[in-house]
Amino acid sequence: MTLSDIRAKAAVLSESDGFRVASLFLVNRLFLFGVGVMSVILFTGLVEKPDVHIHSSEVWLQIWGSWDTGYFLATARHGYVVGGELCRFPLYPLAIKAVALFVGNFFVAALIVSNLALILCCVLIYRLVALEGPGPEARNACKYLLLFPSSCILSGAFSETLFLAVMLGSFYYARKRLWLLAGLLGMCAALTRSIGCLVFLPLLYEYMRSREFRLRAVRPDVLWLLLVPAGTLLFFSYLYVLTGNFFAYADSATREHFNVSFHNPFAIVHRLWFSFRYQSPDYFFNAALTILSVVGLTVFIRKIGVTYWLLAMLLIFVPLMSTSWIVVMSRYLSVVFPLFLLAAKLAERPWLDEVMTIAFAIIQGFVMAMWVLDMHFIV
Numbered sequence: 001m002t003l004s005d006i007r008a009k010a011a012v013l014s015e016s017d018g019f020r021v022a023s024l025f026l027v028n029r030l031f032l033f034g035v036g037v038m039s040v041i042l043f044t045g046l047v048e049k050p051d052v053h054i055h056s057s058e059v060w061l062q063i064w065g066s067w068d069t070g071y072f073l074a075t076a077r078h079g080y081v082v083g084g085e086l087c088r089f090p091l092y093p094l095a096i097k098a099v100a101l102f103v104g105n106f107f108v109a110a111l112i113v114s115n116l117a118l119i120l121c122c123v124l125i126y127r128l129v130a131l132e133g134p135g136p137e138a139r140n141a142c143k144y145l146l147l148f149p150s151s152c153i154l155s156g157a158f159s160e161t162l163f164l165a166v167m168l169g170s171f172y173y174a175r176k177r178l179w180l181l182a183g184l185l186g187m188c189a190a191l192t193r194s195i196g197c198l199v200f201l202p203l204l205y206e207y208m209r210s211r212e213f214r215l216r217a218v219r220p221d222v223l224w225l226l227l228v229p230a231g232t233l234l235f236f237s238y239l240y241v242l243t244g245n246f247f248a249y250a251d252s253a254t255r256e257h258f259n260v261s262f263h264n265p266f267a268i269v270h271r272l273w274f275s276f277r278y279q280s281p282d283y284f285f286n287a288a289l290t291i292l293s294v295v296g297l298t299v300f301i302r303k304i305g306v307t308y309w310l311l312a313m314l315l316i317f318v319p320l321m322s323t324s325w326i327v328v329m330s331r332y333l334s335v336v337f338p339l340f341l342l343a344a345k346l347a348e349r350p351w352l353d354e355v356m357t358i359a360f361a362i363i364q365g366f367v368m369a370m371w372v373l374d375m376h377f378i379v
């Protein structure tokens with residue numbers, strides 16, 4: 001093989017979608033790594049993190065763990081204990097435990113699981129978009145998944161990344177009309193996060209759409225979608241055997257976390273407006289991101305389709321109605337992949353693509369700095 005042949009193959013490789021997506025992944029994550037490490041170094045002594053949020057003595061590792069990381073690690077180490085923390089769904093802790101058997105460190109195992117899941121997210125969202133759109137649109141979907149302001153946590157020790165991966169897989173196979181695989185991955189989503197069971201409704205809508213909404217066209221394969229709520233029921237049944245309380249998850253969540261309860265839907269708008277007018281910058285950021293997401297998805301519903309719009313509204317409004325902490329919303333928005341699909345659609349205009357790319361990168365860098373310093377921009 002001559003030098004010219006090697007150069008020709010290298011040129012072809014550099015133009016491939018796989019190379020571009022991999023390059024974007026590495027550049028983006030290295031950028032966040034640099035911002036995180038520099039933020040800790042520059043502000044050491046000014047901001048003290050609680051010991052409960054520290055999981056490694058190495059700064060380059062510690063920047064990827066905070067807030068709920070400790071709960072996931074404790075569940076991975078000790079499992080579910082009567083009277084203890086019962087409101088972490090099991091799939092992510094189980095994956096951590098499995099990887100920890102090989103690496104010997106639960107925190108490192110959690111980071112490995114999250115970043116492997118993030119790579120899988122990039123592959124799946126590319127394939128999902130490529131089913132219906134051209135290559136550039138699929139690449140842009142990957143880009144905006146990685147550049148979304150709060151997506152820095154997708155490399156951290158949180159369950160969001162695994163949840164996003166299995167949810168993307170579920171809709172990918174739904175679009176391919178492979179309902180068993182769609183149901184199984186939807187079940188995995190339901191075993192990863194409490195909102196995972198919500199995937200059932202948009203999957204059912206997608207099934208009916210594939211049958212042109214004709215009841216006579218419905219086949220027994222629709223029953224595979226019942227695997228999604230079965231995942232939640234399976235976890236609740238396990239907790240019932242363990243504690244004697246089928247709703248032990250809800251009781252634990254109410255006891256341990258942020259006033260988890262149902263809130264009047266009509267009060268949501270008032271709370272968001274109140275955040276804009278009187279609250280701190282972290283409330284303002286979360287409220288603004290939530291409002292812009294809902295408005296954008298609704299205004300451009302034709303670009304993403306009803307299936308994804310329905311999924312997005314469920315993933316946004318159900319958490320919003322069940323917690324009094326608006327500051328959690330930027331974290332929840334990191335898994336609303338219809339936002340990334342919409343951004344990829346809007347990026348058809350080169351000037352808008354450039355503006356969004358620069359703006360997202362700047363905001364993401366700022367949010368990463370705030371996150372590693374335990375500010376409330378992402379909780």
